[in-house]
Amino acid sequence: MRNAVPWWLALMVLGCGGDDGDGRCDAPPTFAEDIAPIADAKCITCHAPGAARRGAPLNLNFDTWPAVEPVVETFADAITSGRQPPVGFEPTVTVEERALVSRWRTCGFRE
Numbered sequence: 608m609r610n611a612v613p614w615w616l617a618l619m620v621l622g623c624g625g626d627d628g629d630g631r632c633d634a635p636p637t638f639a640e641d642i643a644p645i646a647d648a649k650c651i652t653c654h655a656p657g658a659a660r661r662g663a664p665l666n667l668n669f670d671t672w673p674a675v676e677p678v679v680e681t682f683a684d685a686i687t688s689g690r691q692p693p694v695g696f697e698p699t700v701t702v703e704e705r706a707l708v709s710r711w712r713t714c715g716f717r718e
């Protein structure tokens with residue numbers, strides 16, 4: 608064999624790619640590390656016990672994982688769809704944050 612790269616290694620590299628794009632879960636995002644900072648910065652001014660809710664539903668709190676977990680699909684969907692924060696409120700969610708939440712969903716909403 609003239610080529611030093613074994614066929615199985617080449618397959619692995621081709622199959623897995625070298626980037627960390629959507630759908631890859633070998634380093635899955637977690638609520639604690641990746642998502643809580645988004646919720647803290649962009650959601651809990653309205654969605655937390657004791658917050659100035661400005662009309663935000665009382666059952667939707669995003670300050671802790673136990674609060675988020677039962678409504679995690681709704682939480683994620685509100686971000687990926689761009690529905691929340693409501694129109695006119697800053698700071699809005701960035702494209703990168705939406706992508707991160709999408710990947711969090713794809714990888715199983717890890718705590």
Ligand code: HEC
Pocket residue numbers: 645646649650651652653654660661662663664667669681682683685686690691692693696700
């Ligand atoms: C400035 C206050 C405010 C902020 C900040 C805010 N919300 Fe809300 N949220 C509301 C209000 C008011 C409603 C009810 C009216 C509506 O549906 O827009 C609501 C409703 C919701 C709902 C239920 C309706 C739906 O669209 O599913 C979800 C889920 C939600 N918010 C998620 C979030 C998330 C996630 C964030 C952070 C990215 C966030 N909100 C930030 C005020 C806020």
